[in-house]
Amino acid sequence: MTDLPFPEDFAPELRALLAPDLSKAAMIPAPTVQTASDLFGMDAGTLMIRLLPVAARYARVPLSGFHVGAIAMGRTTGNLYFGANMEFSGHALSFSVHGEQSAINHAWQMGEVGLEALAVNAAPCGYCRQFMNEMVSVGEGFNVLMREGSDAGDYSYSAKPLSHYLPESFGPTDLGMEGGLMSQQDQPLTIRSEDALAQAALQAAQASYAPYTGAHCGIAVQQADGTVFTGRYGENAAYNPSFSPLESALALLNMRRLCQFGYDITAATLVEVDAPISQRSATEAVLSAVAPDVRLTYITAERL
Ligand SMILES: [Zn+2]
Incomplete structure (x- = not known):
């Protein structure tokens, strides 16, 4: 239990609450999110911000050494899905996986059909802003969460729609498409x-x-x-x-x-x-x- 990648500022009680879930996969189910709120008065967004260093430990970055952690909240379940960036030595940089992509992929593959929010430990790059703009839930209350507090113990954060990060965007509707990434697909x-x-x-x-x-x-x-x-x-x-x-x-x-x-x-x-x-x-x-x-x-x- 103690070998899970918790930051040092995680109290033993918080570690004990999260360890059983995180020992199975980098995901926190909604009931645990609720318990964190009940026991520690921590809203879901704050929990996501606090867990970003945990998500970043999963990064595989042999080239940049830059660890990105992202956490997506599923719209229908409220579950939290972690993501981290990945790089592949010996191949073109275009094969790299960004942290936001990883978290969105994680949620999508676990059955989510939209996101409520996505937290990330560094400002989303232009590529990820465009990737997120493909999601079906963009424009329907989806927010990007970023930590604002820089002092130890200050986990205040901003919650802004993607349109803040990607004004005058180009997306599926510009090509006449309805729906988007994470919408239910069942190709025959x-x-x-x-x-x-x-x-x-x-x-x-x-x-x-x-x-x-x-x-x-x-x-x-x-x-x-x-x-x-x-x-x-x-x-x-x-x-x-x-x-x-x-x-x-x-x-x-x-x-x-x-x-x-x-x-x-x-x-x-x-x-x-x-x-x-x-x-x-x-x-x-x-x-x-x-x-x-x-x-x-x-x-x-x-x-x-
Ligand atoms: Zn990116």
């Missing part, structure tokens, strides 16, 4: 393979978000102990901030296992529809960074 796709990893990748492809190209795609990776994580493609109106399926799977793995747990990937299967774009080459590149001995299994899905 099928594959011939009955393999369990392929079927898991198919489910991820069915849940992927690709309104601009239709290139629905999902991946499943298996770890040495048999644990499987899936990743979904998440497209963006501005194209470049689109989130690749393997980035999605690695970010989920990073937040659902113990802090700095090894990748330990022994198999990976990508399922995608035949479309004008493909994730195959980018997936093989990133896979070679984290699992050089694993050969990607590639399956084309058919639309029903």
Whole structure:
């Protein structure tokens, strides 16, 4: 319990409350958030701000050494999902996962269909502002939380809509789209393979978000102990901030296992529809960074 990455200013009672949840995954369920409020008078936003250093410990940053922690609150559940940035040595910087992307991916993959708020320990970069602008809940009460207090013990924070950080924005509605990232997807796709990893990748492809190209795609990776994580493609109106399926799977793995747990990937299967774009080459590149001995299994899905 004591090896969890709590900051030094966490009282023993607060550590004891949060440790059982954090020992399973980097997530705090809503009932624990409520208990923190009842016992310590700490509102959810303050708890999110205080937990950002914990989220940042999950960062894998061999290039920058800059640890970003982000925490997303699910709109329907009130659960808190942690995220952290990830970098991959030997490959283009464009494969990097940002902390905000990681937290949003975590919430999305755990079934959330919108966010109430997202807290982050550094001002969101332009790329993340554009990534967040794709979310279905933007403009419906979603706020970005940032710590304002700089003195020890002062956890006051600002809560501002994304429009504050991204005025005169370009997003899905400019391309005539309704809905957005995290909206429920159930793409009618099928594959011939009955393999369990392929079927898991198919489910991820069915849940992927690709309104601009239709290139629905999902991946499943298996770890040495048999644990499987899936990743979904998440497209963006501005194209470049689109989130690749393997980035999605690695970010989920990073937040659902113990802090700095090894990748330990022994198999990976990508399922995608035949479309004008493909994730195959980018997936093989990133896979070679984290699992050089694993050969990607590639399956084309058919639309029903
Ligand atoms: Zn960013």
